[in-house]
Amino acid sequence: MVLAAGLAAGLFVAPTALAQPPGGSSQAVDDNRALDNDGPKSFGPFERQQRFILxxxxxxxxxxxxxxPKQSTGRPFPTILVMPGFLxxxxxxxxxxxLLASYGFLVLTMFSKTPFDSPVARNDQMAAAVQYLGKSKDYRDLVDTNQIGMVGWSYGGDAALHAAALKNPLPKAVVAFAPSSDKAMELDYQTPLDKVRVPAMMIGIDDDILCLLTDKYRERDKCALPAYRAIGGMQDKMFVQLSSSLMNHFEFILSNPVVAAYTVAWLIxxxxxxxDYNTFLCGGRPAGVAEIRSWLPSLPCAAPRPVR
Structure with missing residues (x-):
């Protein structure tokens, strides 16, 4: 808990001067003060407001x-759905x-219908939420259904990857934190990762205890990495492996500056x-990261990282 508080204090400071978004644009304000070579330094320039869907x-x-964001300009906003994991x-x-709302997104952090729901069921719920937001009188003027991203942790990460492979509406990008991965756990979640059709980032952690439970894959993080490898074709993809921590598989449930930086950069x-966020995604390995692999054909990275 002390470590988490220190991380939060180091990255998530209160926003300073609030920059105005460009009129009529659905993009976040072009304010590079919120970005340096180490990624996003703090909350972004947008003030935020909160509502609840019961x-x-x-x-x-x-x-x-x-x-x-509170601002009336910049609407409708690119929209991100975030799904939790098993239990x-x-x-x-x-x-x-x-965090993401401060960079110009509308964000729905979700409950699953039951804590036991499969990744496929969780993805169905994310698809239903997109439809609800697009039709609801409370949100339809705020949501840009042509700019959807999906994010998830553990089973929620599998759900995001499932959307990237099969679902309609197809998200523009996904981020999966410690996905359990059908390739690693040898379970059939009906997610053909070789059919992923949108940019996908996977963030895992060294010695993820839930991945080490299977005898066949006793080597560091064998959940997110097999998912990364299974995504083929010319699709942009990235694998970031965090260094070991006491939180282990649960590193993603508390604010973490490395996780925040990569997530914000990928979605923006x-x-x-x-x-303008190419700089960070093409950059070097920051502290707290054990390994990076990437295949980013649409980005002008000078030195490509190992693909496999």
Whole structure:
């Protein structure tokens, strides 16, 4: 807990001067003061507001918390859905709401219908939430359904990858934290990762205890890495392996500056389409990261990292 507090204090400081977004644009404000070679340094320039979608508001999903910028300009906002993992609740991913909203996104951090839901069921709920947001009188003017990103931890990460392979509406980009990966755990989640069609980032952690439970894959992080390897073709993809920590598989439920930096950069680059975030994604390995692999054919990276 002390470590988490230190990390939060180091990255998530209160925003300073608030920059105004460009009129009529759905993109976040072009303010490079929020970015340096080490990635996002703090919350972004947008002030945020919060609403709640109650359980039962829509039969397709279980509700959650909505965060979005207060500014009236810049609407509709690119929209991110965040799904928790097996046996976890919305609170385990709630810190992504205010973080991503401060960079110009509307964010729904979700409950799953039951804590036991499979990745496929969780993805169905994310798809239902997109439809709800696009039709609801409370959100339809705020949501850009042409700029959707999906994020998840553990089973929620599998759900995001499932969306990237099969679902309609297809997200523009996904981020999966410690996905359990059908390739690693030898379970059939009906997610053909070789069919992933959008930019996908996977962030794992060294010696992930839940991945080491299978005898066949007793080597560091063998959950996120097999998922990364299984994504083929010319699709942009990136694997970031965090250094070992006491939180282990649960590193992603508390604010973490490395996780925040890569998540913000990936979603802004590929959901909002802002090339000024190429610098960080093409950059070196920051402290707290054990390994990076990437295949980024659409980015002008000078030195490509190992693909496999």
């Amino acid at each position: 359980h039962g508001a829509d039969p397709g999903f279980e509700g959650g918390t909505v965060w979005f 976890a609740f919305e609170g385990s991913v709630s810190w992504f709401g205010p 680059r590929f959901v909002q389409g802002r090339p």
